[in-house]
Amino acid sequence: MKNLVFDVNVVLDLWLERQPEARLLQIAALIDCQRTGTALGWIASPSLHVLEYLAYRQFKHEGADPAEAKQTVKQLLAKLQQQLRPLSAFGFQQDNALLAQTDLEDAQLVAAASVLQGPTAIVTNDKRFATAGSNLVQLKPAEVADWLGQSKPSENLNFVDLQTQQDAIRPQLEQHLHRVLEHGQYILGPEVGELEQRLAAYTGARHCISVSSGTEALLISLMALGIGPGDEVITTPFTFVATAEVIVLLGAKPVFVDIEPDTCNIDATLIEAKLSDQTKAIMPVSLYGQPADMDAINVIAARHGHLPVIEDAAQSFGATYKGSQSGNLSTLGCTSFFPSKPLGCYGDGGAIFTSDDQLAQACREIRVHGQSARYVHSRIGVGGRMDSLQAAIVLAKLERFEHEIVQRQAVARRYHQLIADQAPQVQRLPWPKQGRTSIFAQYSLLTRQRDPLQAKLKAQGIPTAVHYPVPLNAQPAYQHLCCPGCTPVASRIAEQVMSLPMHPDLSEADQHRIVNALGEKQHRGVASPSTLERP
């Protein structure tokens, strides 16, 4: 979304009614841009006192009672803060170069606006700002509508767009991050507790234990279950390596079960054949954002001595399975806050969910070196705490998360339709199964011509990714555990799968560009389109 930063002169025109009625209506509609969803509207904080002085002076010079004039100005400022977001002027920006500018107020506005990531315009009547060297544009109010309507195609698309998201949550980000800087509790500070409380409430799990990464969430969960040497853990070979890595790290053995061709998640119907006396847990992965068939998996686990089930929900936090939230579908659920995840931080972070009090306590102790009381180490643990700054970032993102879920699903639905219409030679993965929603951490499809297709898209500035090119049982470090031929579906999907740019702010125009590139004739794709779609 584009940003509009309003100059004092324009706001004063509205407040002091210094323009013809039609112009006032135009400015008023622009200032309402945030509510109407047309742009993110900002007022630079150095502009606020200027507005206050000028409006107050005007009213006072017209003979208004000073107290009433002051009160009116306060109300106007309060209304403005509801309409526009405050744009910070940071201390570090007030350097010598800025102080040397002819007009400090204007220079401060430009410096403040320059931190915004998306296309940004200063809305001004005289375009006097020194914006050389920045990406800022200057527009008169009458020019804004055209600029907002322009969709300038960027040369290179982002696979994941964290910049637009950052503009959208900047006020909350600054507030949460500065709160940590103020209280100084960088480890297990109040943000960590607040985040755990809010995420537990979100999932419906009784406990949320934040940890230092998604990998650590898996490791700590297995440790809490007492998984160790000689044990076996049933899992999928078609996942990020962390899923199996943590099993091996504890001396246990990952037992790979092939995947479903439609969801790319572990095939529950194949699990029982792989169970043994050594099986101590089942670890399905809810890949690409769609939960695995957790009911079926839980039933198998219950039938075989109540085996614990750990859902690796690193890609699926925010998705649902029969009305319940991913992460709270089994004994334990683990998620990741890696920056590119649907709910990410700006570093590493993760969380464990469980409604088992004893497991929750074990997880809490293990993440702090097995400490049950200060310097009392009741069990072997790790240094696995999530830091307060990362928790602060997730808290800020959480405020937009529901909106982003809806947007991700809308983007995925549009991909699904566009590809069916314009690129039938590539095979879509079927729409999420009945009773499940996907958060669409990835939008993935299948093609037998992956390498040339990726090269063609790259040449047009369209990034793609492969999740994942090699099943874990074909990886050098794991191939002794299970023959690649034992999981033929995973092997086939790994050869063909390809992910397209996916994020909640992906525009319809960019999606058309991507699918047009996909559908260009010189490329021949694969297999017949799936018949399982339910867009």
Next chain:
Amino acid sequence: MQIDAIYDQGRLEFQRPLTLKHQRLRVRVEIPDQEIIEDVTPDQGSDADGERVLSEIRAILGPLSRARAPASCADDKAALSDALAEKYNL
């Protein structure tokens, strides 16, 4: 657990006493479909939006609302100097 509640202008009132551990928590609410008004699609800042915002400003201004002469940015800069001079008795 499930509990009946009455929605009244933005507030939910439980129909029986309940003591909660936290001041703020997530709940799932079932709203009858017939009670929902479809969202209006965001537009490009219509006249109606402008009129609403302008009338809100004028309501705040009250008797101070009146048409005034245009002022340039340079006029505003000069006025700011005067305002600061007044404030600091320069």
